[in-house]
Amino acid sequence: MADKYDDEEHRNKIEAPGTLALSLIFLVVFMVLWFLHFKWLVEVWWVE
Amino acid sequence: MAIKEPERIWWKPYTWDEKFWVAVALLWMLTTFTFMPVYHFIGKQNPPFETYRVRNPEQFTALVDAMVEKYKVGEEEGIPVVHPEPGSDVFLQASMWQWYPILQLEKGKTYRIHVYSLDIVHGMSILPINMNFMVLPDYDYVLTLTPTTSGEYHIVCNEYCGLGHHMMVGKLYVK
Amino acid sequence: MEFRTCSFTGLKIHKPAEDLIKWNVITAVLFLTLGGLMGLLIGITRWPSVHYLDPTYYYRYLTLHGFDALLVWIIFFEVALVHFTSAVLLNTRTVIPSAGWIAYSLMLIGAIFVNITTFAGKADVLFTSYVPLKASGVYYTGVIIFAVGALTAFGHFFANIIQAKRDGAYKHSLPLGSFGMAAASIIAVVTLAHGAVIMIPTLLWSIGLIKYLDPGTYRLIFWGLGHPSQQINVCAMVAAWYMVSAFVLGGKPVNEKLSRTAFVLYIFFINVASEHHLLVDPIFSNWHKIINTSYVMHLAVFASMVHAFAIPASMEVALREKGYTNGLFEWLKKAPWGNPAFSGTFLSIIGFGFLGGTTGVIAGTEQFNIIRHNTFFITGHFHGTVVVGTTLAFMAFSYLLMPYIFKRELIMPRLASVQPYLYFIGVSMVSIGMMAAGALGVPRRHWDITFSGAPFSFTFDPSVDMFLSIMGLGTLLAVFAGVIYVVVIIGSALFGRRVAP
Amino acid sequence: MADEERKIEEQEEEPIPAWQLFYDNIMLLFFFGVAVPTLVYTVWGLMEIVQIPDLPSYSP
Structure with missing residues (x-):
């Protein structure tokens, strides 16, 4: 029974390539916004 | 189906795209988390406590x-x-x-x-x-x-x- | 038994469950109307070239907008989802319907108490009512009654699923939609318990039985109510996303293990994000702030990212099975964009992720919060989550409930099919306008950023006017789309053509 | 449906994975869902509030 789930074919399948692409776009936007905030923080803060 | 009871055993391995996304998302989340404590040591812009x-x-x-x-x-x-x-x-x-x-x-x-x-x-x-x-x-x-x-x-x-x-x-x- | 079989879904629907769903949905929509009207008034007040209300009414209507749109509309709709997922989806009955009606009545009475007190000007304390700012005792009583009613309603979920298992309605696992609402109900119990813990002493303090309440403790426990109540929304919204994908496209979760793991991470960790409000407070240590604000190592955010992948993936797989397999995005082009239940859901996913989710995690980063706390950016963020996300998702779901539960066709189907787009564009403009203005330092909950009457005056960057105008125009568009929604839903419920049961 | 029949049926199949059993146990999830935020957020927060020192005296 167990090997029914473990077969190579299932594990190497890409079921939703479009969604994966959309998700990666999302991740890039997320990262860009994060680094922009980091930049603003460093510019603003009153420390030496 | 999200509206029906799943099959008896639904604990199954991930497909390649699921594994890839889980890995990437988890890595990014742990990075943004680790930033917070680490920045207390390496950075100066931290909230006073x-x-x-x-x-x-x-x-x-x-x-x-x-x-x-x-x-x-x-x-x-x-x-x-x-x-x-x-x-x-x-x-x-x-x-x-x-x-x-x-x-x-x-x-x-x-x-x-x-x-x-x-x-x-x-x-x-x-x-x-x-x-x-x-x-x-x-x-x-x-x-x-x-x-x-x-x-x-x-x-x-x-x-x-x-x-x-x-x-x-x-x-x-x-x- | 009083069951009928739905001709669209094949679900067996219990009559008392159906009635509870109907009444909760209609009440929710009525409070959305009220909250939306308040939103219009305060939105055009913060639009500098209109600046409509007096300060008294601005803060009064802001209090009401927060309460009606953020709590009452959403929780009534979630109670409808409780009965839908714990009875209808399992083809079983809702136990003790009278408890459902008691919960409904308590919530309604509590909401009416709060609304009347606030309209009467006895509770201009805003949604947060931070002590020692004092409102009339009736206000806190209303909040407590509402919370007790909501707690009863969410308790109903557990009673239903326990009975359903005994009745053999499911063998091992709840359907994913019900599992999501189980997560929401667990979160709701934590939330409403915090509400009771803090609101009861506050009531006693407001009528003079307690002399002193510590403002720091109030903020800690109040946000155990205030923020997690939005996490109930997140869970319920994600459950609604999965269900719409299944109902409209026949989409199944690509991997039950993945989706359920994400819900379990929500149950464990999402509630600690209450800390987001306390990041630049005195009192709490950095470790308390870091662990809590990060939802324990950002694992609950990770769960959201998993859902953000799993739900579109379930749609993609379903559409690919229908033969739309060319290239990366043919399935997306051929999706049923004219169906408001689908378009609303998809736009809700996009809006929640890009506008609300990313900005929320970033503003909730301990260090970044210094440049974001209490600015208009935060307001923009949660209009991205709660309005573009939850409200739009619930609107989409209610388009499905019309034929399934109300047994009525939508009136004005063409208007209904553009409504999600208009609403999405409108609220996105609101959200983006607010975030841009907030990034330049514009405070939230502020009647006049030209500081009329103040000893000193500060002038913001001139581009702030433009961003606030975008917000104002977005408000008008969103309210227009909101009116379409209310007319379509109430109109269909009353006058829609009857469909076969 | 006879319970015995179901039992026999299940004995023949492979056992359900432990994680799946855990996820299906709503009451156990309920317990953790209440305990984690109450301890990590509320109780820890209250402990920090009571531990705050009094304002020392300053000479400006």
Whole structure:
């Protein structure tokens, strides 16, 4: 029974390539916004 | 189907795209998490955490009054302008609807700015640099700051504190 | 037994469950109308060239907007989802319907108490009502009654699923939609318990029986109510996303293990995000702030990212099975964009992720919060999550409930099919306008950013006017789309053409 | 449906994975869902509130 789930074919399948692409776009936007905030923080803060 | 009971055993291995996304998402999330503690060691822009309980409002008012008396250099709109000794403890008091007094700080010097509210919860927003802190009654919040840019700053209240909330504007000079 | 079989879904629907769902949905929509009207008034007040209301009414209507749109509309709709997922979806009955009606009545009475007190000007304390700012005792009583009603309603979920298992309605696992609402109900119990813990002493304090309440403790426990109530929404919204994908496209979760793991991470960790409100407070240590604000190592955010992948993936797989297999995105082009239940859901996913989710995690980063706390940016963030996300998702779901539960066709189907787009564009403009203005330091909950009457005046960057105008125009568009929604839903419920049961 | 029949049926199949059993146990999830935020957020927070020191005296 167990090997029914473990077969190579299932594990190497890409079921939703479009969604994966959309998700990666999302991740890039997320990262860009994060680094922009980091930049603003460093510019603003009153420390030496 | 999300609307039907799944098959008897649904604990199954992931497909390649699921595994890839889980790995990438988890990695990014652990990175953004790790940033927070690590930045306390490598960075300087961290929220201050020094705080004291004020049992009696008069205790804080007395500190403010003593500072004003000793270091007063002028007055604007009836509010004293204070030029405290560089590197010292500075006291700033919020109340409906006033920031008291006006501080005059020196660029590049480190101050311990104690903020405290006499009545209800206020919010301290230093503009235009946009640094924001909460100001609570009964708690003294110590902000250790070193002004790095000179100029005229305003302190705006950004927590609702009654009808005069929008008139609660104070001033801060850095010279 | 009083069951009928739905001709669209084949679900067996219990009559008392159906009635509870109907009444909760209609009440929810009525409070959305009220909250939306308040939103219009305060939105055009913050639009500098209109600046409509006086300060008294601005803060009064802001209090009501928060309460009605953020709590009442959403929780009534979630109670409808409780009955839908714990009875209808399992083809079983809702136990003790009278408890459902008691919960409904308590919530309604509580909401009416709060609304009347606030309209009468006895509770201009905003949604947060931070002590020692004091409202009339009736206000806190209303909040408590509402919370008790909501707690009863969410308790109903557990009673239903326990009975359903005994009745053999499911063998081992709840359907994913019900599992999501189970997560929401667990979170709701934590939330409403915190509400009771803090609101009861506050009531006693407001009528003079307690002399002193510590403002720091109030903020800690209040946000155990205030923020997690939005996490109930997140869970319920995600459950609704999965269900719409299944109902409209026949989409199944690509991997039950993945989706359920994400819900379990929600149950464990999402509630600690209450800390987001306390990041620049005195009192709490850095470790308390870091662990809590990060939802315990960002694992609950990770769960959201898993859902953000799993739900579109379930749609993609379903559409690919229908033969739309060319390239990466043919399935997306051929999706049923004219169906408001689908378009609303998809736009809700996009809006929640890009506008609300990213900005929320970033503003909730301990260090970044210093430049974001209490600015208009935060308001923009949660209009991205709660309005573009949850409200739009619930709107989409209610388009499905019309035929399934109300047995009525939508009136004005063409208007209904553009409504999600208009609403999405409108609220996105609101959200983006607010975030841009907030990034330049504009405070939230502020009647006049020209500081009329203040001893000193600060002038914001001139571009702030433009961003706030975008917000104002977005408000008008969103309210227009909101009116379409209310007319379509109430109109269909009353006058829609009857469909076969 | 006879319970015995179901039992026999299940004995023949492979056992349900432990994680799946855990996820299906709503009451156990309920317990953790209440315990984690109450301890990590509320109780820890209250402990920090009571531990705050009093304002020391300063000479300006």
